[in-house]
Amino acid sequence: MTAGVGTPYWTAPEILEGKRYTEQADLYSFGVVLSELDTCKLPFHDAFTSDGKKLKPVQILADVMAGMLRPSFSNECPQRIRRIGVACCQQDPSRRPSAAQVVSMLTETD
Template structure:
């Protein structure tokens, strides 16, 4: 990691501090060591040689409900752990979801993460994230809370079922407009075999009303997540 300016350096130094704080969660990449030379900061983290979720999605891999539920559960455990410590990831997307050699999920890349627990009202500012996965309140440029991560995780779940995001466009501007104005739809030809519980959870995660949107802990208590068993995936 190269940091030519003081603001860049401060940003890059924040990531290892956050990773150190999150080291107790098995679903988050663990930082073993970080050190600095003349112009770079080096981080030694878990070896995740099982690829990432983006690669799996891009390869045309189809996900059963059990597989999708188990993956979302592991991801949400990581998100919930962050939130309990006052940290929001703010860039949850398939590229940042890695797998180790045992196939265990690891949430990575906390370069956009921030502490929301340090503010009096628990809010953050700043347009960060990736167009398809960013929550509408982030696009609007105002204050927002940690539930932006839940929105992003919901979009990932939607893509695992549909093979495409719920809101899309040909440019970032068009995508942002769709995120702000578009309706969450479940095309029958794609979602006919998806359970009502799964669609119910999607509605509660990809919800524009932040007060009604589920928290990470609520996601983990949803019947669709509670009822998943690892044996359903591993046979």
């Protein structure tokens, strides 16, 4: 697939870069949604420059594409949800879990 669809902050880096992408891009978006549900805030709400200014959207997207910025999770986030979210938001699509693996991770007992 190569169509540029989606909402930028929830869009996988490979799509932002205009590369071919697979279903793994959806897993990235799922990870961003987990971050959003955890923090109750928009993705990258806590992205600031070194001098404390809020990052501009274009810089956020550039940093996401460069692998320098990922969605954040709160300290109160359940460990399992954090683990899944971080795995889904890996820069390299081949390092993201499959949908079946995410289901397994969500349903495993502690």
